[in-house]
Amino acid sequence: MPKVESKYSLPPHPLLNDYYRDETERKKMVKQLFDSTASHYDWINKVMSFGTGERYRYEALERAGLGVGQSVLDIGCGTGVLARHEMELVGPDGTVLGVDPSFGMLQQAQGRGVEWVTMGRGECLPLQDQQFDFISMGYALRHVVDLGEAFTEYYRVLKPGGTVLLLEISPPASRIGYQLIKFYMKYLIPLITRLGVRDKNAQLLMSYYWDTIEQCVPPQMILEALEAAGFEKVKRNVQFGVFSEYTASRPA
Ligand SMILES: C[S@@+](CC[C@H](N)C(=O)[O-])C[C@H]1O[C@@H](n2cnc3c(N)ncnc32)[C@H](O)[C@@H]1O
Numbered sequence: 001m002p003k004v005e006s007k008y009s010l011p012p013h014p015l016l017n018d019y020y021r022d023e024t025e026r027k028k029m030v031k032q033l034f035d036s037t038a039s040h041y042d043w044i045n046k047v048m049s050f051g052t053g054e055r056y057r058y059e060a061l062e063r064a065g066l067g068v069g070q071s072v073l074d075i076g077c078g079t080g081v082l083a084r085h086e087m088e089l090v091g092p093d094g095t096v097l098g099v100d101p102s103f104g105m106l107q108q109a110q111g112r113g114v115e116w117v118t119m120g121r122g123e124c125l126p127l128q129d130q131q132f133d134f135i136s137m138g139y140a141l142r143h144v145v146d147l148g149e150a151f152t153e154y155y156r157v158l159k160p161g162g163t164v165l166l167l168e169i170s171p172p173a174s175r176i177g178y179q180l181i182k183f184y185m186k187y188l189i190p191l192i193t194r195l196g197v198r199d200k201n202a203q204l205l206m207s208y209y210w211d212t213i214e215q216c217v218p219p220q221m222i223l224e225a226l227e228a229a230g231f232e233k234v235k236r237n238v239q240f241g242v243f244s245e246y247t248a249s250r251p252a
Pocket residue numbers: 030031034045075076077078079080081082099100101102105120121122123137138139140143144145
């Protein structure tokens with residue numbers, strides 16, 4: 001595919017040596033972890049968000065302006081939570097394609113009714129230039145190899161005037177808020193997951209989830225990486241102190 005080289009390099013977090021030794025191992029581990037836990041993902045997501053995760057995603061898509069008839073690419077689509085909502089919002093005249101490197105996740109997405117899915121990574125999309133009006137990525141930007149590369153790819157496959165929406169969890173700035181969310185996500189959620197689904201990999205997934213959030217580059221650097229890739233109207237909207245919604249447009 002006609003991939004454009006990025007001049008801006010920004011790994012989303014440093015290598016986490018408690019889990020892997022190098023980039024090759026990281027990629028392999030992340031893929032295996034999501035593959036093996038795909039059937040538990042929706043349960044974990046529901047418990048972790050007190051049942052509000054689905055509604056929140058729908059509202060975030062509305063806030064970003066997704067509308068009828070648009071062509072959408074959902075990158076890191078996982079079990080298809082966002083993609084399914086996108087199908088509702090774009091209606092029968094729109095299209096939604098889900099991309100994910102995990103076969104297990106894509107199977108779950110298809111089971112949820114996402115009609116079009118393909119295997120791929122955000123940093124190397126198996127897609128032609130300027131095909132989409134809207135790109136979304138929900139809670140997956142920590143898993144790309146490099147944000148500069150990924151955002152250059154998003155820019156390439158978006159039509160001029162198209163929108164990108166990135167959803168991510170960002171630890172709150174206040175000390176007490178930070179400690180509370182750390183306790184919840186680092187200790188409580190992995191334990192609840194272990195007890196709820198009785199799967200060590202699912203517990204590991206949720207420990208890794210927090211560690212990547214804690215080590216992720218700060219929001220300002222994500223905004224700068226979007227600008228460096230050529231996007232304009234780059235913004236971050238924060239909901240409930242922790243849910244970051246990054247939006248940006250490819251100039252018309
Ligand atoms: C936490 S799940 C998020 C799923 C879904 N977007 C949601 O909102 O719940 C992260 C997803 O990112 C995928 N992923 C991992 N590495 C990726 C990459 N390099 N590019 C795109 N997606 C990736 C995983 O396979 C997994 O399905």
